[in-house]
Amino acid sequence: MEFANGNIAILEVARAYATDKIQPRTSLKIIKQEAGATAFTFSTSEPANVYYTLDGSRPTYSSPKVALAGMREGVQSITVYSDPTVNWFSIDIAGNVESNYKPDGQGSNYNRQRVDVQ
Numbered sequence: 001m002e003f004a005n006g007n008i009a010i011l012e013v014a015r016a017y018a019t020d021k022i023q024p025r026t027s028l029k030i031i032k033q034e035a036g037a038t039a040f041t042f043s044t045s046e047p048a049n050v051y052y053t054l055d056g057s058r059p060t061y062s063s064p065k066v067a068l069a070g071m072r073e074g075v076q077s078i079t080v081y082s083d084p085t086v087n088w089f090s091i092d093i094a095g096n097v098e099s100n101y102k103p104d105g106q107g108s109n110y111n112r113q114r115v116d117v118q
Contacts, residue, residue, distance in 0.1 A: 020094035024048035028086060028113045031077050038117045039077045042066055044090055051103070052088035054080065059087045059110055060103045080115055087112045 025045040032039040042050045050066040051059045067076050089110045090098045099109045 017094055020092070020096065022046070022092075023096045023098050023100070024090045024092045026050055026088065026090045026098060026111060028088070028111070028115070030115070033118060035118060037079055037081050038115055039079045040086070040115055041075050041077045042088065042090070046092055048090040048092045048098075050088055050090045052078075052086055054078075054084040054086060056085055057087065058108070059089055080117060083114060083116050085112055085114045 026042050028040055029043045030038060030040050051063040053059045053063050087110050089101045089103060101107050101110050
């Protein structure tokens with residue numbers, strides 16, 4: 001019975017993965033503002049990779065990806081020293097891309113937000 005429960009759980013996870021059609025949603029979250037610098041990160045509706053740009057360009061799979069800051073620290077924060085427009089999109093483990101954005105195509109329906117530095 002002990003092993004059967006584990007096998008059932010594996011099948012449930014596999015089924016959830018196979019039927020996942022829900023796109024992740026992300027938002028930019030300011031963490032800290034001080035004179036001359038602003039730190040931010042992204043908040044996601046589910047585990048997802050977030051790709052972003054700070055130079056105003058369209059985000060793609062070649063863009064920087066938010067990484068873990070450490071085992072227990074969560075995701076890294078990004079510190080900027082000017083007022084960039086951040087462009088980003090997210091993709092979950094099942095391959096669902098936020099807003100049906102096409103990172104390798106010509107889409108423009110990625111997220112964008114200006115980050116102000118004081």
